[in-house]
Amino acid sequence: MKATAIAHPNIALAKYWGKRPGSARLPAVPSLSVTLAGMQTKTTVEFSRALSSDELLLDGERKSGRELARVVELLDCVRAEAGLSSFARVESTNDFPTASGLASSASAFAALAVAARAAAGLKRDLPLESDLARRISISSARSIFGGYVELGLQPVASRLAASPVAEPDHIDLRVIVAVVREGAKDVSSTEGMLRTMASSPFYDAWVQAAPRIFERVRAAIVSRDVAALGAASEHSALAMHATMVAADPALVYWTGATVDALAAVRDARASGVVAYATIDAGPHVKVLTTSTHESRVAAIMGAVPGVKRVIAARPGEGARLEPRERGAP
Numbered sequence: 001m002k003a004t005a006i007a008h009p010n011i012a013l014a015k016y017w018g019k020r021p022g023s024a025r026l027p028a029v030p031s032l033s034v035t036l037a038g039m040q041t042k043t044t045v046e047f048s049r050a051l052s053s054d055e056l057l058l059d060g061e062r063k064s065g066r067e068l069a070r071v072v073e074l075l076d077c078v079r080a081e082a083g084l085s086s087f088a089r090v091e092s093t094n095d096f097p098t099a100s101g102l103a104s105s106a107s108a109f110a111a112l113a114v115a116a117r118a119a120a121g122l123k124r125d126l127p128l129e130s131d132l133a134r135r136i137s138i139s140s141a142r143s144i145f146g147g148y149v150e151l152g153l154q155p156v157a158s159r160l161a162a163s164p165v166a167e168p169d170h171i172d173l174r175v176i177v178a179v180v181r182e183g184a185k186d187v188s189s190t191e192g193m194l195r196t197m198a199s200s201p202f203y204d205a206w207v208q209a210a211p212r213i214f215e216r217v218r219a220a221i222v223s224r225d226v227a228a229l230g231a232a233s234e235h236s237a238l239a240m241h242a243t244m245v246a247a248d249p250a251l252v253y254w255t256g257a258t259v260d261a262l263a264a265v266r267d268a269r270a271s272g273v274v275a276y277a278t279i280d281a282g283p284h285v286k287v288l289t290t291s292t293h294e295s296r297v298a299a300i301m302g303a304v305p306g307v308k309r310v311i312a313a314r315p316g317e318g319a320r321l322e323p324r325e326r327g328a329p
């Protein structure tokens with residue numbers, strides 16, 4: 001009744017921002033991400049009759065409130081599927097900043113979905129794990145799979161799971177994360193999205209435009225066109241942020257260093273370096289580049305005032321059990 005899983009964050013190249021009206025866990029727009037090696041969440045779940053409630057330890061700290069509530073929500077789904085009644089102890093560690101816009105919730109709920117199902121004695125099933133993770137945090141559905149992963153809009157038999165588009169090495173892509181602040185962000189994605197939906201005059205325009213941007217991103221991946229992929233991804237991120245900034249009150253995740261990092265990316269590109277920016281619901285700038293330009297981009301971003309450190313990441317594999325199941329890829 002105990003299992004450990006590892007999952008990686010993913011970075012959306014075509015962003016998801018907004019939910020389907022009337023549904024807390026269906027996206028309003030399709031999204032496409034790349035799962036990243038180089039940063040990881042490791043989660044152990046143990047169901048035990050000795051426990052009188054579910055427990056969550058995150059990076060060694062006992063958690064309650066909203067964080068625990070989302071974990072309990074996922075565990076309840078697993079208990080219902082497996083016919084279990086016992087509570088669980090969940091222990092999770094991240095090797096990168098938690099809740100800061102580095103997509104930690106994606107790797108967290110992907111690892112939790114895989115570990116919880118396995119601890120409950122359920123067989124591995126990637127679409128079911130993806131659907132389960134999506135019911136708690138939409139972007140985490142994509143971290144179940146490795147490489148390039150899409151999440152559409154239409155549930156099939158009331159399930160909506162992500163699916164793989166291309167293997168990690170399909171394109172020569174590298175991601176340099178410029179960390180501009182350590183510590184948690186002020187407004188969670190869930191809360192920020194609700195505010196945007198309720199008050200941004202640009203939200204409907206975003207929902208109209210996002211599927212076209214998604215198609216551009218997808219086509220660029222299929223045709224292995226890094227420049228087209230970078231341009232479409234940057235457009236997706238900036239269109240999403242423009243929509244958030246127009247919310248009332250405004251949702252500005254950026255700091256001065258974010259703006260300086262964006263300018264550095266533009267300057268690098270003008271001088272012939274492959275560099276395109278993407279930003280999630282946080283201040284960090286993630287730069288898409290190639291293996292040839294990776295070290296140059298890391299040096300450029302590391303020199304931007306206000307950038308605390310850079311993390312080099314590359315497309316990686318999906319969520320998995322540890323030790324690796326026999327016969328697993």
Ligand code: DP6
Nearest residue numbers: 012015016137138139189190280281
């Ligand atoms: C900006 O999946 O964290 O990273 O579904 O409410 O849990 P909830 O939100 P979440 O939102 C992620 C938004 C994003 C873009 C993306 O990953 O597609």
